[in-house]
Amino acid sequence: MANENECISYRARPTVVSVRHGDATVLLDASTGRYYTLNEVGTFIWDQVCEAEPVSAIRDALCSNYDVPADHAQEDVLAFIRSLAKRDLLTGTPDERLDTQ
Numbered sequence: 001m002a003n004e005n006e007c008i009s010y011r012a013r014p015t016v017v018s019v020r021h022g023d024a025t026v027l028l029d030a031s032t033g034r035y036y037t038l039n040e041v042g043t044f045i046w047d048q049v050c051e052a053e054p055v056s057a058i059r060d061a062l063c064s065n066y067d068v069p070a071d072h073a074q075e076d077v078l079a080f081i082r083s084l085a086k087r088d089l090l091t092g093t094p095d096e097r098l099d100t101q
Helices: 040-050 055-066 070-086
Strands: 008-012 016-021 024-029 034-038 090-094
Touching: 008 040, 008 070, 016 040, 024 040, 034 040, 040 055, 040 070, 055 070, 070 090
Parallel strands: none
Antiparallel strands: 008 090, 016 024, 024 034
């Protein structure tokens, strides 16, 4: 059975605008006027979030693209998402339970 966190997908809030600059991404929260800069891995995760991918899919994609062990990738993805959510840049919605076989 999937961990509850794996079955949630997130989306950028409508007030958040993102612009790519090389391997980095700059986020602007238009409601607060605050800017945030994401590095290459943050940009990769952000792109997945913008596609409403569930955490488990983001973790798997991170493992495939960056040769990271699944447990580390899971921790990193969740920490990054928590950081974005803390800044009110994301909304989360429950997704269907995933087949984790």
